[in-house]
Amino acid sequence: MWDQSQLRKYDLTLEAIPRLHHADPKIDEYIADNKPVVIAGSRVIRPAVDKWDMDYMEKCLGGPGLTVFVSQSHKFKYFDENKVQYCLRHGIDFVPPTRRCKMRIGEFVRRLREWKKGDDRLYLQQAVNSSVGNVVKDFMKFDWEYLAGKQAKHNWGPLSSNLLLLSMEGNVTPCHYDEQQNFFGQVYGYKRCILFPPSDYECLYPHPLYHPHDRQSMVDFDKPDYSRFPKFKKARGCEAVLEPGDILYIPIYWWHHVESLMRAGPTISVNFWYKGGPISLEYPLKDHQKVSISRNVEKMLVEVLQDPKEVGPLLEMMAGGRFGE
Ligand code: OGA
Numbered sequence: 001m002w003d004q005s006q007l008r009k010y011d012l013t014l015e016a017i018p019r020l021h022h023a024d025p026k027i028d029e030y031i032a033d034n035k036p037v038v039i040a041g042s043r044v045i046r047p048a049v050d051k052w053d054m055d056y057m058e059k060c061l062g063g064p065g066l067t068v069f070v071s072q073s074h075k076f077k078y079f080d081e082n083k084v085q086y087c088l089r090h091g092i093d094f095v096p097p098t099r100r101c102k103m104r105i106g107e108f109v110r111r112l113r114e115w116k117k118g119d120d121r122l123y124l125q126q127a128v129n130s131s132v133g134n135v136v137k138d139f140m141k142f143d144w145e146y147l148a149g150k151q152a153k154h155n156w157g158p159l160s161s162n163l164l165l166l167s168m169e170g171n172v173t174p175c176h177y178d179e180q181q182n183f184f185g186q187v188y189g190y191k192r193c194i195l196f197p198p199s200d201y202e203c204l205y206p207h208p209l210y211h212p213h214d215r216q217s218m219v220d221f222d223k224p225d226y227s228r229f230p231k232f233k234k235a236r237g238c239e240a241v242l243e244p245g246d247i248l249y250i251p252i253y254w255w256h257h258v259e260s261l262m263r264a265g266p267t268i269s270v271n272f273w274y275k276g277g278p279i280s281l282e283y284p285l286k287d288h289q290k291v292s293i294s295r296n297v298e299k300m301l302v303e304v305l306q307d308p309k310e311v312g313p314l315l316e317m318m319a320g321g322r323f324g325e
């Protein structure tokens with residue numbers, strides 16, 4: 001179990017994400033509505049929940065080159081390595097907040113056991129494929145029928161990947177959105193997830209699209225700069241603490257911040273990322289579709305202007321004071 005003191009403190013007003021039993025038909029209403037919901041005690045990942053811990057991973061997670069991120073702080077802010085060069089070429093400063101390296105599971109687990117305050121933090125984030133060893137066997141025993149049922153019912157595209165996440169306690173994945181539907185499965189230990197709807201786009205100030213931190217919020221939840229990001233005060237989030245066996249539905253384009261609880265040991269999660277369904281042009285458009293449109297406009301402007309620094313001023317020129325409140 002856990003208590004409030006194990007959650008990091010933020011200046012946010014948060015509601016609880018509903019928790020429903022895995023057989024509850026209301027789950028489909030939430031999914032159809034693109035609303036988050038915790039599927040509690042899900043059978044889907046049961047074969048993993050029954051067996052997986054760090055000792056088991058040490059024995060069954062194979063391969064010489066598992067992807068591990070190394071950070072000097074508790075935050076692991078994702079960045080797109082393909083966009084780093086682009087920034088440097090255009091004179092935009094970028095210092096990667098984490099280092100990506102390849103490690104064997106033995107070294108990862110040893111460093112977790114020996115970790116003391118002040119050491120670099122580690123976060124293993126590895127796509128599940130045939131090279132990750134015997135854990136794939138448990139994976140094959142997941143309830144794929146249940147997943148395929150949801151995928152078909154809600155018209156999602158194909159499963160694109162599964163990410164296996166092994167975290168130290170206290171690690172944080174800062175607030176961002178993904179362009180995919182996500183069933184986020186909690187296998188071992190406890191994770192707190194804070195979500196915001198796509199309509200909070202303005203409140204969360206995403207980095208520009210060309211920036212390596214594309215899709216990530218510029219707001220540092222530990223120390224929000226309200227003079228730069230005044231609308232962050234208006235963000236209305238919701239949260240859940242996931243326990244082993246829970247699956248959180250993170251709808252496409254929903255913002256999410258994920259933290260492994262403090263003083264609660266390491267965590268193991270596995271997600272299921274699905275491509276979005278075919279776009280239906282039913283009006284009025286949904287908030288997440290508007291985010292998608294604004295991404296396309298931004299992409300086009302960067303391409304035609306050939307200079308990322310001109311995008312903001314052009315948008316200001318276009319909109320500033322013209323369309324009213
Ligand atoms: C995700 C995600 C982060 C984490 O599954 O989309 O952002 O730390 N996970 O689990």
Ligand code: ZN
Pocket residue numbers: 176177178256
């Ligand atoms: Zn994510």
